[in-house]
Amino acid sequence: MTETTVSPPEALVVEEQEVRPGFIGKNVPRKEDRRLVQGEGIFVDDVKRHGMGFVHFVRSPYAHAKIKSVDISKALELTGVYGTLTGDEVAIHTDPFFELSVPPGSEIKDYCLAVGKVRHMGEPVAAVVAASRELARDAAELVEVEYEPLPVLVDSERAQDEDAPILHDDPGSNVVWSGPFSWGEYESALAEADHVVRIERLHFDRFASTPLECSGAIIEYERPSGQWHIWSNNQFPGFAAIMMAPALRTGIDKLRFISHDIGGAFGNKICTHPQLTACCLLARKLKRPIQWTEWRTEQHMTNTHGNERVFRDIEVPVKADGTMLGFRCRMIDDCGAYPRYEPLGCIIWSQVTPGCYRWRHIEIDFTQVCTNKSPVGPNRGYSRMQHLWFTERVIDIVAHELDLDPVEVRKRNYIRREEMPYETPNGCIYDSGDYAKTLDIALDLIGHDRLEERRAEAAQRGKLLGLGIGSTLDSGTNNFAQSQLLNPELQFSGNNEVATIKLDLFGEVVITLGTVPQGQGHETTASQVAAEILGCSPDDIHVRIGHDTYWNSHSGFSGTYASQFAVTGLGAVKGAADKLAGEMKKLAGAVLGCSPDDIELAEGQARIRGNPEAALPFMALGAIINVNNAGLPEDLDVTLNCRYVYRPPFQVPDKERKFGNLTLTYATQIHACLVEVDPETGAYEIVEYAAVDDCGKRIHPQIVEGQVHGATAQALGAATHETFAYDEEGNLLTPNFYDYHVPHALDMPPLKGGFIESESPFTPLGAKGMGEGGGAGIHAFCAALQDALRPAGNPIVYDSCNPPHRVWEMLQDPESTRALVSVESRS
C-alpha cells in the first residue's frame, strides 16, 4: 500500500484566505485518544448500576403475522426474572410514535413493541428483564407467542399491486409517501435531444454501515419527579426526545439523554427510540435500572438498514456532443416495515438533484413503500448516496452507449468552478467546488495516462481491467424545512446546534457540546477553534466528553448526523468562544481601566495591547467573577459562562414548486478505481484506488482524511459484498458478520489520497461538513466494473452491490443486462 497525500501547489479557494497562524488546519493530538487506546473509553455496555436488570427482547421469527397470544407466565416463574413487558401494556401506557408523513402514511401506528401484528422478522414482541444476561435470554425462550402467519411482501415494486399484502391496516395501503418532482422544461429538452438513452431499471441495494458497537442503553427512572435518565448511544437525542416524549406522555425535559463514548453510529443509532421507550417503561414498571445491549444479529435484522431504492423507466435526453439535458425517472424507495425517520428520505435526495452536473430539466415520480423487511434508518450518505449513484450510473451508461469517454462526458457536464455558488434546478445552492480540477487530481493519482498499457498487460494474464470514476457530493447542514415539502403541516424548519463555554474559578476553560460524537474528534476540533479565539492552547481547554441534556447545551436538532458538525457544532463553539472572548475583554478592560477594544487575548492572558505587563491571567478573570466580585461596575454584564445557539441562514422553501435551499454546504468527493476481473470466476481485485476530497477549510486534516478513509472502506464493502438479502418468506439471509461480509485489512486496496480546499462562503469557518461522503466508492467501483466488462459483451452494471456471482452472471449473459438499455437516435 502506498499512501500519498497530494496537495497541489496552491490550495484552490473561492475566497481569499486569511493568514491563520493558530490551531485551525493543524493536526493537533486528539484528546480522545489517550483514554481510547488504553481501553478506558466508557461505552454504554461498560456502565453498571446497582440492581440493574438485563433486558432481552422476544422477537418474531415471522416477517408478517398476526399475534394471537403472548404468554409470559413461564418466563416469570424462572428464578432471577424481574418482570416483562408486552404489546398489550405498551398499547395502554404509550401513544403511537409521531408519523412524519401525510395520509395514508400518517395513519401508520408504530409502537415500541408489536401490537397485534408483526411486520418484519425480528420485530420485538415482548421484553424480559432478569438478573443476568444469560437468565434474560433463558427467560425470553420461555415466552410463548402464538402467531398466525400472513403473506409476505419483500418486493417494493409489488407493494402497490392489487393483491399485495398490506402491512398496516390503518392506512390500508403500503404507500408511505408519494409525489412528483418537476423542474425545468423536460418535454422541450426531450424534443431538443439528439439521442435519448433509456434505462429500464437500476437497483440500489440494501446495506448498512453496521457500527461495531451495537445499540444499547442503561435507563433509570426517578419516581418522585418522573425523570428518566437515559444513558445510551443514540446519536440524535433531539429526534429521539421528539419521538419519545409524546409517546410516553411526558415532557421533553423528563427525558435526559447522556452519552459518553460511542463505537461508531453512521446513522444507525438514530432510530433507537422504540427500544429506548420499551426500556423506559420497564424502568418505571420494575423500579430498577434497565440494561439493554443489542446483539449483532439483532442489529442486522432490525436496526437499521439503509434505504433500498429502485430506479425505473429512466430517460435521458442527450445532445450529440454529449451534453446531458436532463432526466426523467420513476423512483421507488423501500423503507421496510416502519417509516420512523421516513419519509424524509423522499426529499433529502433533492439536496443533490442534479448531482455534479449542469442538466436543468428533471422529472421524478417518487414513491416510498413499506415492505416486510427491517425498518430503515438514515445510514451514512442517507438518500443522497442512492441518488448520486443513480446519476453516476446514468453518466457512465450514456457515455458507453454513445461511445463517448466517461471522463470527457463528466467534464463537459460538470458544474464549473466559475458558476459557484450554483443554484440547482430546485433552488439548492452549491456553495463552492471545482469538480474538473478534483477529477484531474484523481485521474493523475490513479495513473490514467497508463490505463491502456495496464489494460493490455492484464489481458495478457487473462484478466479484464477497468477504470471507473465516482463523483459525488456530501451535502451538509440540513434545512429541516424540507420536511414541509413532504408534509406542509409539519412544524420543522432550519437547523441549530448549541455549545456552552465557561471560564472556571481556577482559569480552566470548559466547553460542552450539543453534539453526540462517535469518533469524529469533536473534543479535539472544538478545542482548536476555541483556543484560537481565546489565545491559549487546545491543551488548556477541557471539552466535556459526550452529551448530557442536563448541561443545557442542546436544542431540538442536537446530535451528530448528516455531515454538519464542522458547520453547526463548530459554528456553535465559535459563537460561544467569541461571546466569552468578548466578556473576558470587557472584564479585563474594567479591571485594567481601558476599553475592551484595547485588550488582546494571548498566551492564556487578557492584556492591554502594546503593554503586555498589564495582564490578567485567565485564572484571575475566573476568580473575580466567581468569588471576588465586589467593586465591579453595576452595569458590567459579564458571567464568563456563555451559551450560543448557531443557526444557519435558511428560509422555508416554496412548497408549491418544491424550490429552495435545503443544505448549507456541499463537499466534493471524486474517486477513481481500477478493478481487475477474473472472467472465469467473476472474482476481482481492486488494484488501485484514489480518493480526492474537497470539504473547504480542513480544521484538522488528519481527522478529515480519516473520514475519507472510513467512507471509502464502507462504500467498497457496499459495492462488493455487503447486502441485506431476503428470501421470499422475509427471512434475512445475512443476519450477522458470518454471511454479511464487511471488509477487513486484506480486502482493502492500496489508497492514494488528495485534496483541495474550496472554502464555503456561507459558514463561520469556511469549512464544510464531510463525514458521510456520498458513497463515491460505490459509484467508482460500479463504473470500473462496467468498464472492465466492456470487451466481454458490454453488460450494464445495474445493481449497486456486485459480488463475484453477479459479475459472473453479467459475463455469462451480457444480453440480459443490455436488454435494459436502449438508445433512440434522432440525428
Next chain:
Amino acid sequence: MIEKTIKVDINGDLYERDVEARRLLVHFIRDDLELTGTHVGCDTGNCGACTILYNGDAIKSCMMLAIQADGATIQTIEALAHDGQLHPLQQAFSEEHALQCGYCTPGMLMAAKYLLDRNPQPTEQEVREAIQGNICRCTGYWNIIDAVMAAASRGEET
C-alpha cells in the same frame, strides 16, 4: 446453576471467582472482573473486538468459556500502558490517527502486539494478515497499518 471456582492471572493480578460453565470468557472479563477495555462487537466470532492474549496467544475471548481459562495467564488492553506511559503501539495509533471511535482499538492493539512480539519488523502484508481478524468500520485500516509499521520501525522493546 452449574458453577465452578476458577483461578485466572489477568495482567499480573490473580483472580479467584465462581463462574457458571456457560459464561463466555469475554463476559467474565467485562462483567465479573469489570475490565471493560475488551469489547463485544458481534456474535459469530468474526469481529475481533474481544481479542486478548491467552497464554501468550492472540485469541478471541468470545469463543472461549471462562471455565476453560482456569489456570491461564491472560493479558488484556489494560496491560499495555505502564505507570501512565503508553506502549509504543498505543502512541503510534494516536499519532497516525489509527482510531476514530476507539471501539475496535483494544482488540486491534492486542493483535498488533501479538505480531510485533513475534515479528518485530513485519512487512506491510504481514501486518494486514495479523489484523485480518479485527474489523474496523471507521478507519478503513490504512492508518492502522501505518501505525503498526511506525511502531515497528521505532524498533523499541515491545
Next chain:
Amino acid sequence: MLLREVEYARPAGIAEAIQLLSEHDNARALAGGQTLINVMKQRAAAPDMLVDLAELEELTVINATGDGTLELGAMATLADILSSREVAERRPILAEVASTIADVQVRNRGTLGGNVCSNDPTNHLPPLMVATEATMTIIGAGGERVVSAEEFFLGVYMTAVAPGELLTKVTIPPAGGTGDGFASVTVGSHGTGIVNVAATVNGEARIAIGCVAAVPVLVTARPDDESVREAVRTADLDPPSDVHGSGEYRRRLAEVLSVRAVQQGRSSG
C-alpha cells in the same frame, strides 16, 4: 450470544474423555471451540456436557515417520500446522491451506480435528483430506479403528466419529511424486468458501470438490485441463443456491477451480 446451561469436564487423558463422552447422551467434545462455542451462542446446538480436550497433550503432536508419512494429532491447532517444520517439509499444501482459514486468532485455537469433525460443507480441510487420501484414527470404548477420508465424511456436520468416540489423529501418506493444489473463491479474502477444490496429481488427478454437496465430491481424471473439466461436468454436481451464489455458478466454479487446482498440482509435483 448467551449459551444455555451446560456441564463441563476437563479430563486428564483419552480414556477419561471417552468415558465421559459415552456416559452422557448429549455430550460434545470441546476442541478449539471456534465452531462449537459459536454454534452454542446461536443456541443452534445445546449439548448438556462439554468435554474439554485441552489436557490431552498427546493429541497435539505432529510427527513425521521415516518414509515421509505425516501424523497430525487431532488437537494440533491450525497455527501448529502453519509453524510445523514437518508439515513444511513433507506436505506444505496443508500449511498453505491452513493459512487461509479465518484469521490469526481463530487459527491459534482452531484445531485440525475440529475443522475436520465439524464437516461444514464450506470447510477447507475436508476436501484436502480426501484429495491427499488421508486416514483418520478414531478411538472409542470398543478400541481404535482407522477410516479413510472418503468414508469419514458422511453428511452435513456428520462424520464417522460416533457418540462416545474421539478422532485422535489424521495420517497423511507420503507425497512421493505427488503434486498438490488448492483453489477457491471465497467471500472476501480468506473468507467462507463459495467453492473450494483440493487436488493431488500423480499420474492421474485426484480432485475433491468442497461447498457443492454435503461432503466433498471426489472426481478422478487425467491431469490435463480438458479431461479435468470433462470429469467435473460428468460428476453432475447439484450445488446449493444461496446468497453467495446460485447452484449453476457453483457448478461452473467447480470446473474452473478444479482445472486450476490440478494445474497447481502439476507444477508442484
